[in-house]
Structure formats: structure tokens, C-alpha cells
Amino acid sequence: MADIQIQNLSKSFGAFNALKDMSLQIDDGEFVVFVGPSGCGKSTALKILAGLEAASGGRIIIGGEDVTELAPGKRDIAMVFQNYALYPHLTVRQNIGFGLKMRNTDKAEIDARVERAAQALEITDLLDRRPKALSGGQRQRVALGRAIVREPRVFLMDEPLSNLDAALRVQMRAEITALQRRIGVTTIYVTHDQTEAMTMADRIVIMRKGVVQQIGTPDELFSRPNNIFVAGFIGSPSMNFITGTLARDDKGVFIEAGGLQLRPEGAVAQAASAYIGKSVICGIRPEALGLAAPGEAALDVEPLLVESLGSEAYVHFRLPGQRVAIPVAGEHEHEGRASGTLIARLYDVDQSLIGRQVRLAIKPNTSIHLFDPATEEAIK
Template identity: 50%
Template sequence: MASVSVANARKNYGHLEILHGVDIDIQDGEFVILVGPSGCGKSTLLRMIAGLEEISGGRISIGGRVVNDVAPKERDIAMVFQSYALYPHMTVEANMGFSLRLAKAPKEEIKARVREAAQILGLEKLLDRHPRNLSGGQRQRVAMGRAIVRQPQVFLFDEPLSNLDAKLRVQMRSEIKQLHQRLKTTTIYVTHDQIEAMTMADKIVVMRDGHVEQIGSPLDLYDSPANLFVAGFIGSPGMNFIKGQISADGPIEFVANGGARLPIPAHVPFTRGQQVIYGIRPEHLTINQGGAQADVTLIEPTGAETQITAGLGNVQIVATVRDRLALRAGDLISIAPDLTKVQLFDAVSEKALRG
């Protein structure tokens, strides 16, 4: 196991810069997820750590050793790809032990390591099968097993669950997290799915356009997003955003562009008349207990919860409630925010206003 340090890492393709000085420190044994929309540079960064892409500037270290000019096979890492990348003519056992055979490891050691990995992943009964006879989830386990047998310092995962159906993705999320808890190997995982990031990571790195927007634990990012982008990207359903300003005179409150008025937390710094964006998550809204008037436009029961979409002035907002309210489209309701959960963002810089 080893720590990983990325310092001022840059990546250029000709005159086009893709990564703009990325800094990330990953502790020994941590499970870190790089998350962001397509094109943000997360997979490029992962490939740079693996040595599959050259670094254009900065430094990447694994276990305290700078690896900028070290070949991928000498970095003591193992990578699991989105496409499984299994050899179709080889059995599961042969696929899992292939890298060890290339390294000329003793046959008994190869067999022992493969059997151990198969036991961890529940593949003991599948070792004689070929990839064509496996399900998607089983193929992904084989790909993971091939990485495990190498006993690397660092595991790298590049969107490994994106080819699986929704139910299997949930199952594999749990299995990968349990695998990490068992092996305690430093893991860097790339995904565009913020649910994967929230449920699996010790630490999340949110990226956009080649920059790191925020680094923190899942709940840190959820409760205290640094800016509008992070607040909107983390959480499902997403945070409600309402444009407006702090009242210029009279009672101190938020005045939406559509005229609705909402209370603001006292600890947030602001100036009278400041243009801001009011952020509140759906689960932090209460219905029909005082507050601003809104028109119900959609009711979506999911069983344990009900999502209510309503028009608040000229903006549509979503509230998530556990009570089974007798509502239908067209009803008039009142919506009140939990003031301890309200987030205010400067309308120009889009940065969170913090006390």
C-alpha cells in the first residue's frame, strides 16, 4: 500500500491544456473517487497516475517516489477498466493469473494467488469458464480479480460499473467497498455518477473543466459545498436554486426574482441588495407549516418518500417528504426551508457565502 500525491499536474495536447495544475493528496489506504461531468479531465488524470498518459507538467508520486518518467509496469499499480478487457480465449483462472505468468512468477504462487482472489470475489466455481459464459457482473469480478492477484500498492478503477444494469451497479458498489475494507489498498476510482461517489468514497474530488472544484468527505461536500457547481452536482434529487437578492430595506430576507420571499440564516455574511442564489435541498423543505406560497405541478410517489414539484414564483422547486400528503396538481401549498440547511451563493462568483 502507498500514498499518492499529485502536485500541480498539467496535461497538454498541443496548445490545448486539459488539466490546469491539479493538486491532490491521497493517504495510504484511502478510497478516493474522482467525480465530475464528461470531459472534466478525471479519466485523463487517472491515466496519468497509471502512466498511460504522459504528464505535461507537475509531479506525480506513489509511495513517496516520483513516477513521472517511470513505466506503467514499474509503478506497482493495477487498473480495472470499464470494458473488462478480458482475453476471450482464456479461462477465468488464466485471465486472473496472466500478469503473474508474464512476470515469471512460480506456478504454485500463481495458483495460490488466483485461488485466494477467487475466494474473495466468489469466483471459485467459475475458474474453468470462459468470459463468453459469464454475466456482466461476473466479468467485472474477474477483471477485479486480475488486479487483486498482483497485490499492487494502488488500485485504479476507470468507471468500472458503467456497462452494468442499475440493479447490478448497486450490488457491485457494495462489493467493491467491502473489498476495499478487506484489503485496505489505496484506491482511486473514476466515475461520473455522484451516487457512486457518495456511497463508496472516503474522500471525493469534484472536478470541472480540468480544475479541482472541491475535495472532502461525502458529507462535507453535501453539507458545505464550496460553490454552486458542487452544490448542484452532489445530491439526488439536486439542490433547488432560486435567483434573487437580499432585501434592500425593511426586514432582512431573500427576495426571489419572481417575488417570493424566504428567510435567510443569520450567520451568513451578506450586504443589503446583494444579488445571490438561494440553495435548499428538497429534503430540507417542509410542506404546509407556514412559509411561501407555491402551486403544486407534479406529485411523484416513490414509496418511502414523495417528491413534490411546485411553482414558487417563476421557478420550479422540488420538495421531498415522507408524509403521505393528499395533494394533487393545482393545489396551493406553503413551503418553508430549514434555516440551518440553507446555502447562499454569490450570484457573480457562484461561491458559497460562509460565516
Template identity: 55%
Template structure:
């Protein structure tokens, strides 16, 4: 089991409240991603669950048992950090086995658990190497292996891929997702990268200034953002926001249209615009367009759509894909 419940949990440092009172339920076996901009409180919230920070108020329950005042070592949680924190003088085998040796496990048990973890993480051929002989992705897998052998109730990942290059990040993202399927263990993953959140999560928790803005599945947040903050944070490129007369025409203070929900034509359409910067990504092209009376708009088109800087284009938002928000930024 690996259910985690936060009831009225808050955190203050002196006079500064970094996490106002919040409630959150994480079900057994879920892959939950905390996402938000830098300083939004996502890592602090993870550290409260881990017991690395004391809560200022509220209760934390794991599998129905209150652990608010329980030391980290007794919460049966395993944490994987941005820093691999491997012992350079130990082999991969020694690093993975370390928490079991500290717990006084029998050698036969240690050998079996290390061997099983190595197979799951494709590290069997590297067990006798030192960390300096490994790539960044392999080192992160060793850190994850050290967590796996503890057989925790839940895994806590704090921006584990930040130190990796772009290609390795994609590979590790897939590997961690596959690992979740194999282990069927609760995982909480902190990132500021909304692409990681969208591709990995069963459930996303969007945080802003310590508050939970919205909780839901990736597609739920994409299709039905509750407010301007979530609408602007989820999706890449970000949603276009339009105010003024165009928004009033839809009975809203602001309307939002995603770049992929705008049809482009060189002959006719609802809004007339001039092409500025074009970002060619191969399969897709992102066009930054200055439109008359609407403002600057980003549109996503197929890579074969041929326009140049200064060309005139016409934009038409898709029916049923316009998001409306009131003056307080709440979805209508």
C-alpha cells in the same frame, strides 16, 4: 503503502489544455473518487497517474518516489476499466492468473494467489468457466481479481460499472466497497455518477473543466459546498437555486435549498406554489412545484404525502439549511 501525490500536474493536447496545473494528495489506504460531468478530465487525470498519458508539466509521486517518467508497468498500479477486457478462450482461472504468468511467477504461488482472490470475490465455483458463461457482474469481478493478484500499491477504477444494469451496479458498488475494507489498499475510482461517489468514497474530488473545484468527504461536500458548481452537482435531486428578490433578502446573489430541506404543507408556509409533476418512488416523492415569485422548486417528501397535479401547497425552507452564494458563485 499507497500514498499518491500530484504536484503542479498539467496536461495539454497541442494548444488545448485539458488539465490546468493542479495539486492533490491521496493518503495510503484511502478510497478516493474523481467525479464530474463528461469531459471534465477525470479519466485523463487517472491515466496520468497510471502512466498511460504523459504529463505536460509537474510531478507525480507514489510513496514519496517520483514516477513522472516511469513506465506504467513499473508503477505497481492495477487498473480496472469499463470494458472487462477478458480473454474469451481462457477460463476464469487463466484470466486471473495471466499477469502472474507473464511475470514468471512459480506455479504454486500463482495457484495460491488465484485461489485467495477467487475466495475474496466469490468466484471459487466459477474458476473453470469461460467468460461467456458468466454474468456481467461476474466478469467485472474477474477483471478485479486479475488486478488483485498483482498486489498493487493502488487500484485505479475507470467507470467500471457503466456496462451493468441498475441492480448489478448497486451490488457491485457494495462489493467494491467491501473489497476496499478487506484489502485496505488505496483505491481511486472515476465516475460521473454522484450517487456512486457519495456512497463509496472516503474522499471526493469534484472536477470541472480539468480543475479541482473541491476536495472533501461526502458529507463535507453535501453540507458545505464551496461554490454553485459543487452545490448543484452533489446531491440527488439537485439543489434548488433561487435568485432575485428572495436571494437579496438573504444578502446573496443566489440562495440554494436542497429538496429534502423544504417543509411542505397544504395550509400554510413561506412560499405558495402549485404542484406540477410528482415522481413517486415509494418511500419518497419528488414534487416539482411552480411557486409565486420564487420560480420552479423541487421538494422531497415522504411517499405517504398525498397531493395531485394542480394542488396548492406551501413551502418553507428549514432554518440553517439555506446556502448563500455571491455573484461569482462562491459560497458566502
């Protein structure tokens, strides 16, 4: 096991900069997830860490050793890929122990490590089967077992759950997280799925166009995003964005947005004072919206779509005359999925809402996120 220092790492392919000045300290035993849309540089960073790509600049230090110029086999890492890459003619036992055999490890030691890994992954009863007799989840466990027996300093995982169905992905991400906690190996995990990142990581590194946007715990990224991109990327459904104008009255600063007064609090309200009379972008989470009680200040909206999930529903509303900034496929655009729409997470509603005008209120004690329209940075 070891800590990892990534110092000013960069990678260029001709004139294209796939990775730009990435720096990160990962503690021994930490589970860190790189997340972002396709082409953001996360897999490139992982390949450089593995030694499969040469860096254009920067250094990689693992356990105090500079490995920047070392070949992959000398870095003492194990990698799990999206493709399980199992040998079809070998049994599970032989697949798991294959890497150790190639290193001329003693047979008794190989058998002992394979048994320990199989017990940890609960696949002891599968050791004599071949891959064609296994399900997708079982094959993924075998691939993990092959990495575990190496007893490396670092695990690198490149979208290992992408080939699994939705239910199995949920199960496997819980199993991988629990396994990593038990064995305590420093792990870097790459995914484009923000739900995986939020549920598995100790810390998340959000990337966009080769640049690190923010590093933090899941709670920090959700509660205190640095910019519109992070705010829209983290959270499902995505954060709603409404353009409004900042003003002040005897109660403090407020934003006029869609006919509703939104009042930021605390440090955000203090920082917002510099924007009096100016346009700002307000970020509101779907779960912060609810149907208004009689007499409550509210937005007059028209529901367009109800996505029922059983215990809750995602309700798409139209906000007439408003421009709304909505992330699309990981990128931010002001004329998003449908100009002038919001999403609310509501309970006890059904399809009868569609076509009716209803009143939508901001729940009490809700955090209002504010962003500078010019820079897209958070006002905080």
C-alpha cells in the same frame, strides 16, 4: 501499498487544457473518487497516473518514488477498466492469473494468489468457467480479481460499473467498497455518478473543465459546498437555487425570496452581512422543503410533476415570477430545466397534487446556503 502525491499536474492537447494545475495528497490505504461531468478531466488524470498519457507538467510521487517519467509497467499499479477485457478462450482461473504468468511468477504462487482472490470475491465456484458463461457482475469480479492478484501499491478504477444494470451497480459498489477496506490498497476511482462517489469514497475530488473545484469527505461536500457547481452536483435531486435580496431587521439578516423570508444562521449569517441590499442566490436542498402547516410562512406554488418512488416522491413545483438557478448535465445555468421550478422530496403525497396550488415551507433548522451571483462562490 503507498501514498500518492499529485503535484501541479496539467495536460494540454494543443490549445485545449484538459487538466489544469491539479494537486492532491492521497494517504496510504485511502479510497478517493474523482467525479464530474463528461470532459471534466477525471479520466485524463487517471491515465496520467497510470502512465498511459504523458503529463504536460507536474509530478506524480507514489510511495516516495517519483514515477512521472516511468513506463506503466514500472509503476506497480493495477487498473480496472469499464471494459472488462477478459480473454474469451481462457478460464476464469487463467484470466485472473494471466498477468502473473506473463511475469514468470512461479505456478504454485500463481495458484495460491488466484485462490485467495477468488475467495475474497466469492467466485471460487466459477474458476473453471469461461467468460461467456458469466453474468456482467461475475465478469466484473474476475476483472477485479486480475487486479488483486498483482498485489500492487495502487488500484486505479475507470468507471468499472458503467456497463451494469442499476440493481447490480448498487450491489457491486458495496462489494468493491468492502473489498477495498479489507485489502487496504490505496485506490483512485473515476465515475460521473455522484451517488457512487458519495457512497464509496473516503474523500471526493470534484472536477469541472479540468479544474478541481473542491476536495473533501462526502459529508463536507454535501454540507459545505464551495460554489454553486459543487452544491448542484452533489445531492440527488439537485439543490434548488432561488434568487433573493438580503436585508436586515431586529432579528438579524434575512433573504426575501419568492415571498418568503429565509434566515441564515451562524457564520453564514455573519458573512452575509456584507451583502445587505444586494442580490444573492439561496440554495435549498429538496429534503428541506415540506408542505406548510396552517399559518406557517410558506411559498405559494403549483405542483407540475410527481415522481413517485414508493416511500417518497420528488415533486416539481412552479414558483411564479422567480428565476431559479438549476444545474443541467453538470453545468450551471440560471434558466435551468424549466424556468421557475423547484423540487421537493415529500412523503405521503400522490398525483392529486398536480394542478392544485399548495403552500411549501422551509423545515425548521434547515441549512440555507448562500452564493454570490457574480462569482458563484459560497458566502461563508
